[in-house]
Amino acid sequence: MSGRTLTNVVNEQTVALNALIYGYAGHSLVTPHAAIQQIxxxxxxxxxxxxxxxxxxxxxxxxxxxxxxxxxxxxxxxxxxxxxxxxxxxxxxxxxxxxxxxxxxxxxxxxxxxxxxxxxxxxxxxxxxxxxxxxxxxxxxxxxxxxxxLLRELDEGVHIDYAPNEVLPLEYVMALPPAVTLQHWSRVHRPKEPAVVYVRRKFALGDVNSPDAFESDYIMDVESSRMVEHEHIAPVWASYTLKGAGYTLTNFVGQHTLKSFIDHRNPAQYQKLPKPERRHLILGWLHCLADAIATLHQMGFCHSSIRPSNILIDEHNNIAFSDIGSLETFQKDKKPDPMEVYVYGAPEANTSTKPLEAEASAPSPTIGNVRKPSVASKSSGGSSNSSGSGRQKLTKVPTNEFSNFNFGFKKTKLAPKPRSRMHDTEKADVFSLGCIFLELITFMLKKKAHDFIKHRSSKQKVNMGGKNSRTDSSYHANLERVESWMKVIEDAAAEQTDDSFAAIPHILILVRGMLSRAPGVRPSARDVRDRLLDILLNHTSMPSVHCGSHKHDIGVATSSNSDSDRTSSMSSFRSSSLSLSTMSSDTDTIRSGPSTMRGVSSILNSYADRSTLDDISEFDDAESVRTIGKAHNAPMRIEVDPYRVAPRSQPV
Known part of the structure; x- marks a missing residue:
């Protein structure tokens, strides 16, 4: 024991042993009351x-x-x-x-x-x-x-390729979240900052036969996620590689998934709020999630995995998507429930008449003779058969703008294989978001999630990964039952006196449009967001609406050819109300016209004058350390400010 030092005694094994013996980590094995001082x-x-x-x-x-x-x-x-x-x-x-x-x-x-x-x-x-x-x-x-x-400390916006022998400046946080359904992601903090916690995710960069087979996808997906900055999408705060694995850190620390939050029925953090604030919180979440999806679509992404388990809620009741679902790297460390994938999927993703590429990590269930659907890449059209100009996944489109541009990773990368995904469209995202909205409204009205599932389920054999179920609780297969549940919700809201419930009928009209069977008649995510804001401002007494300024808008103009188009510009939200009452669930008249799309090249052109490119340090050796940043240790941030418009002023 005399030959051991503090550095080689304090390691992952001893920390884990501490947690097992004493229920906590970071303390001496001999004197558990005394904290270990890591050097x-x-x-x-x-x-x-x-x-x-x-x-x-x-x-x-x-x-x-x-x-x-x-x-x-x-x-x-x-x-x-x-x-x-x-x-x-x-x-x-x-x-x-x-x-x-x-x-x-x-x-x-x-x-x-x-x-x-x-x-x-x-x-x-x-x-x-x-x-x-x-x-x-x-x-x-x-x-x-x-x-x-050689302690290379991680900082915001930085990526480091750590050499195998290099010291990793992170310590484990052994506290567990209250929701056991969260993914098995570790929690860490930086040296001397135990109160600032980050969630760390790990991704294999290859397999035994090809150690770096997935590295190019990891690199591009991390950089793509950094291009989308939104309060309600968990950010990649920093990233690094070490010993054949890629890691990301995020400073959005979820205590619940939306699924566990609803299943708890009375989460402590929610119960602490006064009742009016609880209702305002749920209504605000609807708008914030819609704003996040609208921003993704404007940036050229589809989410493609909008499900309760992919939505996080932190200890302060902030809500965010755990990642961008269409970036495959971020799905590899999850354990998705194939039934959940199926339940929240859009109708067009589950009605194929020929075999499609199945999702490897979570094969979708089949009903009767319906074949397995694919979890597809996105196109910007309203349906999978859209012949319009397809908006490709931002990070996977080979462009000349990437030539001679280095993000601080290894110079030589294999070209990623194209992935054909037919059914992940913006309108499919809107359908899945409508399912989430309906579950949140059900929770707000104190209805049991189990009762909703039972109400919408039909007796039909479902095969999921070799296991059979006698009922189908999916939204797309039971739209008539979903409609009858919305009537139950509407009646329950009418019995309430608080003004927050006055917005429910108007929101349900919007949700009916979002859950339309035909993709072409669903509203766009931007329309959903704008209409929600109008409803909240006109029918509730909410003091403020988070994301109400729509500061993430990047100047993408949308036009509408709908018969029930807006009666006026959104510059004054209280001036007039949308004529949503004329819509029905299956013959929705909300139609989203073609939108001006910002292409990949225009995003990359914004980097042309960035001085930080001159300061990227690159080493040729495979074990060297490469850090993206401004001069010396300052991190490089990828901004999209040139495409943002001034925040909208709040209506009077």
Missing amino acids: WWTEERINEKVTAEFVTSRLRPNERQWLERSVGFGDLTDDTYIDWIMERARRLFLVLAEVGESDKIFTVVDRSWDDDDLPLQMDDIEKLELSNRRNDQVNNRFYHTQFTF
Whole structure:
């Protein structure tokens, strides 16, 4: 035990053992009341350690006089050796001091090496001639020691490729969320920031036969997710790769999925709110989710996986989609329920007459002779057979704008295989969102989710992954029963006196349009969002509507050829009410006309003048560390500001 150090005792195994024995982690195995002080060589700690006095104390008297001399290439800079060490090579000096070769710092400076060159490879280490004779033991010690001090801290918007021996500056948080149905995603915090928690997700970059088979998809999907910034889509706060796996961190920490939130019926965080605020919260969620989907569609994405298990709620009752469902990387670490995929799917995704590509991770169930549907890529048309200009998944379209553009990942990437997905359309997203709306309204009226499922279920044999069910509770197969449940909800809302319930009949009219069997007559997500805002402003006393400014609009104009078109511009929401009462469930007159779509090239053109591209650091070695960022450690943020319009003013 005497040979062990604090660093190699505190590892994943001992932390897990602590959690098993004591129910919590981060404390001493011997004295569980005492917290373990993990040693992190952060920038702050290195600056405190490596002072001019420290450098001087590690050198012989005859070597100290060199510190005030100009560096060997003095014609290029006025720096002295001590200036170079203190400004550029503190970590390198620490490594040399640790292996007992502090005097080699002069060789390092003469070669104009600095901390940005870490980690050094063995060929470079040998050039330092750390011993008078060739000594592989000293060289190996330098190689392994450098990773102790090479602490590349993750920051917002940054990606780092960590070398196998590099220190990962994260610690586990062992507290479990109240909802056991959350995916098995670990929770971590950065050094000395235990109160700031992140959710970490892990994705395999390949398999045994091809270790990097999925790496290109991971890279593109992470970058695509960063292009969409919305409060109600869990962001990729940072990402990194390590030992054949890709990881993402998000600062949206879910305590519940929407499914577990509704199933609990009385979540503690919800019960703490006064009753009027609870109702306003649910109504606000409807609008915020619609705003998130509208933004996705404007950015060229479909979600394609709108289901309760993919919607998160944090401890402060904030709601967000866990990710963008059409980005396949983010589906690989989940354990999807095939029945849930089927229940919330649109009719057009479940009525194919020929075999389609099945979703590998969650094969959809089949009913009778209906064949397995695909979970498809998106096109922007109203249905899967749309012949209009298809909006391709943003990250998967090969464009010339990507040439010579580097996001900080490896230079050579395999071209991703095209994935044919026919039925994931914007209108399919609207249908699934309508299902979510109806369940939230049911919850708001204190109706049991089980009663709703029982009401809409029909006796029809369903095969799901080899298991049989005698009932079909899907929305698309039971639209008539869903309609009768909406009548139950409407009657229940009419009995309530609070003004929040006055909005329910108007919202249900909108939901009927969203659940139309024909994709072409469903409203667009943007129409849903705008009409919801109009309803909330005209029929409730909500003090404010979150996302009401629609600040995520990027100037995509939509036109409508509907017979029940808007009576006026949305610039004044209270001026007039939409004539939604003329719509019926199956003959919905809401029709979304063609929309001006911003293409992939126009998004990428916004990067043309970004100064951060000049500051991307790239190493050729496979084990080197690559960080995206502004100069030095500042993170690179991908913005879409050039395409945003000014936020809409709130109506008076």
